[in-house]
Amino acid sequence: MQDDGKNVDILDFQENLLNWYEQTKRELPWRKNQDPYRVWVSEIMLQQTKVDTVIPYFNQFMEWFPTPEALAYADEEKVMKAWEGLGYYSRVRNLQTAVKEVVEQYGGKVPSEKKDFSSLKGVGPYTAGAVLSIAYEKPEPAVDGNVMRVFSRIFNITDDIGKAKTRKRFEAFLPEFLEGVRPSEFNQAVMELGALVCTPKSPGCLLCPVQEYCKARKQGIQEELPVKEKKKAPAAKDMAAVVLKNKEGKLLIHQRGEKGLLAKLWEFPNVEVPAKQSRPDVLSEFLTKEYGMNVEIGQPIQKVQHVFSHLIWNITVFDAWISENTELNDDAKWILLEEADEYAFPVSHQKILETQKEREAAD
DNA sequence: AACACGTGGTG
DNA sequence: TCACCAAGTGT
Numbered sequence: 001m002q003d004d005g006k007n008v009d010i011l012d013f014q015e016n017l018l019n020w021y022e023q024t025k026r027e028l029p030w031r032k033n034q035d036p037y038r039v040w041v042s043e044i045m046l047q048q049t050k051v052d053t054v055i056p057y058f059n060q061f062m063e064w065f066p067t068p069e070a071l072a073y074a075d076e077e078k079v080m081k082a083w084e085g086l087g088y089y090s091r092v093r094n095l096q097t098a099v100k101e102v103v104e105q106y107g108g109k110v111p112s113e114k115k116d117f118s119s120l121k122g123v124g125p126y127t128a129g130a131v132l133s134i135a136y137e138k139p140e141p142a143v144d145g146n147v148m149r150v151f152s153r154i155f156n157i158t159d160d161i162g163k164a165k166t167r168k169r170f171e172a173f174l175p176e177f178l179e180g181v182r183p184s185e186f187n188q189a190v191m192e193l194g195a196l197v198c199t200p201k202s203p204g205c206l207l208c209p210v211q212e213y214c215k216a217r218k219q220g221i222q223e224e225l226p227v228k229e230k231k232k233a234p235a236a237k238d239m240a241a242v243v244l245k246n247k248e249g250k251l252l253i254h255q256r257g258e259k260g261l262l263a264k265l266w267e268f269p270n271v272e273v274p275a276k277q278s279r280p281d282v283l284s285e286f287l288t289k290e291y292g293m294n295v296e297i298g299q300p301i302q303k304v305q306h307v308f309s310h311l312i313w314n315i316t317v318f319d320a321w322i323s324e325n326t327e328l329n330d331d332a333k334w335i336l337l338e339e340a341d342e343y344a345f346p347v348s349h350q351k352i353l354e355t356q357k358e359r360e361a362a363d
Numbered sequence: 364a365a366c367a368c369g370t371g372g373t374g
Numbered sequence: 375t376c377a378c379c380a381a382g383t384g385t
Contacts, residue, residue, distance in 0.1 A: 046381040053371065053380085087369025090384075124383045144381045164364075191381055200379065201374070230378085231366095261368070308369060347370065366385090373379080 008154070008213045014181050020209035021189035024196065026051070029058050034184065036110035036135035037068050037099075043130045044091050044122060051195070057086055068110065071096055072103040077342070080264055084344040089263055094122030112136045125167065133183035141174035142187045143167050146194025152226035153198060153216035161226045236312040240279040241270035241304075241349075242287070243356060244295060244320045250334035251356070252291075253343065257331075261308070266343040268352055269332075270315065279316055287320075291328060295320050302355050306348035317352055 025031070028051065030042035041061060045054045061082050065071035071079070076096065083092040098120035102110055110131070111117045118128040129142035141147075148161040148170055159166040178186055197204045205217050216222040244252040253266045271286040273279050280297040287293045298319035306313040325334070335343070337360060340353050 043381065048368090048380055048382060049370080050372070050380050085370075087371090088382085090368070091382090094383080122383065126382055130381070142381080145379085146381065162365095188381090195381080228378095233377090263368095306369090308367095310367060310369095368383090371380100374375105374377100 007215075010177060011180070013210055013213055014177065014186065016209040017189050017193065018181065018185055021185060021192055025188070025192055029055060029062070031188075034135050036112070036131060038062065039135040040110060040127075040131050041095070043127050043134075044095050045086065047091060047127070048088065049086065053086070057082070068099045068102050068108050072100045076264075077344070080344040081342070084265075085347060085350070089265065091122060093264065097121045098123065110135070112138070114138070114140065125171070129171075130187065133178075133187045135184075137183050139175060139178040139183045141171045141178065142191075143170045143174070144191060146191040146198075147174075147187075149200065149226050150190055150194045150198045153203075153222050154210065154214050156215035156219065156221070156225070158225070158227050161228050231309075234308060234311045236314060238273045238275070238279075239270050239313045239315040240273050240283045241268045241315050241317045241352065242283055242295075242297065242320045243268055243301070243317060243352065244287070244322060246322050246325055246334055248334070250336055251340075252328075253333060253335055253340075255331045262346045264344075265346050265349075267346060267349045268317070280318065283318060283320075291326055291332065293322055293326050295322050301359075302352065304348045304351050306346065313348065315348060315352075317355075 030038050032038075042054070042058055045058055045061075064078065064082055065074055074096070079092055079096050080089070083089060101120060102108060106116070112132065114128060114132060117123060117132060118125075123131075126142055126144050129140040130144075132138040132140045133142055145161070148166070151157065151170055151174075152161065157169070159169060161167075193208070193210075197208050201223070203222050205211050205214070205222060208214065208217075211217055214222070216225050242252070246252070252269060254269050255266050256262050256264060258264065269287065269290070271282055273282045279300075284295055284297050287295050298321070300316050301319050302317040304315040304317060306315060328334070337353075337356055345353060
C-alpha cells in the first residue's frame with residue numbers, strides 16, 4: 001500500500017480530530033501540566049496497562065517521588081513497593097536507573113533531544129515519541145497499539161501490527177499528520193480516539209470524528225483490523241509454596257533475583273514440582289538444600305493460581321514449622337506478618353498473605 | 364525476529 | 375468461561 005497519507009484531506013482530518021479531542025478528552029492526573037517527568041512516569045506506567053489501573057499508582061508515585069531527584073535517591077525497596085501489583089516490574093527498575101542518569105548527566109532535567117532521551121533505560125521508540133511530543137511539543141510520532149489500530153482502519157493496512165517493521169511504516173507517514181498542529185494534542189487525540197471510540201471490539205464508528213476518512217469503515221471491515229497474529233497459550237506449572245513459621249512466630253520470605261520473572265519481588269519459598277513427584281517431598285528437599293533446614297511439611301492449606309501472559313503457576317501452599325532458626329542467605333528473612341506491608345509481593349503471594357492474616361485473626 | 368515480561372478487565 | 379486486550383521494551 002503505497003498511498004499512506006494520501007486520499008485524506010489532512011487539514012480537515014486534523015481539525016475534526018482535534019475538535020473532538022478538545023470536547024471529549026478525559027481529565028487525567030498526568031494531563032494537569034506538561035512536566036516531562038510526570039509525562040514520562042505516566043507513559044511508563046501506561047505501557048500495556050489500562051488508564052483506570054494506572055491512576056491510583058500514578059498519584060501515589062508522585063506523592064512519594066515528585067521529582068527526578070526524589071526517585072533517583074529513593075530506597076529501591078520503596079520504589080518496588082510503589083509498583084506492587086502493576087506488573088512488568090523491569091519498568092520501574094529501568095525508570096529509576098534512567099532517572100539517576102538524568103540527575104547525574106543532565107542536572108535533573110529530562111533531556112529534550114531525541115538521541116539523549118531515547119538512550120535512557122526503558123525508553124523505546126513509543127515512549128520517546130510520547131514524552132518528546134507531549135512534554136516538549138516535538139513533532140515526533142508516538143506509535144502505540146491505539147495509533148496502529150486507528151490508522152490500520154483509516155488506510156486499511158493489513159500488515160501484522162506485532163511486527164517491528166509495521167511500527168516503522170506508521171512512523172514513516174505520521175510526520176505529515178503532525179505538521180501545523182500541536183504534537184502534544186495530536187498524538188494524545190489519536191490515542192484517546194483509539195481508547196474511547198476506535199476500540200478493538202465494537203468500535204463506535206458513528207461517533208468517530210474522522211469516519212469519513214476511514215477505508216475500513218467504508219468496506220465494513222473495521223472489526224477485522226488491525227491484523228495481529230495470536231500468541232500461543234501459556235504453559236502451566238505445578239508449584240508448591242510454604243508458609244514456614246519459626247518459634248517466634250515469624251514467617252520466612254525470600255527476595256527473587258535481579259533478573260527475569262518478578263525480579264526483586266518478595267515471596268514465600270516455592271519450587272516447581274516435576275510431574276509425578278510428591279509436593280511435600282520436593283518442598284522439604286528444596287528447603288534443606290536452600291537453607292539447610294529440616295522442616296516438617298504440614299497440610300496443604302490453600303490453592304493459588306497465578307496467570308502470567310506466557311505462563312501459569314498452579315500453587316499449592318503448605319503449612320510448616322521449624323523449631324530452631326538456621327543461618328539464612330541474604331535474600332531471605334524472617335518477618336512478622338504485620339511487617340509484610342514493607343515488602344513488595346507478586347499478586348499470588350499477596351493472596352497467600354491475605355489468607356495468613358485471616359487465619360491469624362481467627363486464632 | 365521472536366519471545367520474556369504482569370495484571371486486571373471484558374464480551 | 376476464557377481468549378483477548380492495554381499509552382511496549384529488552385534481549
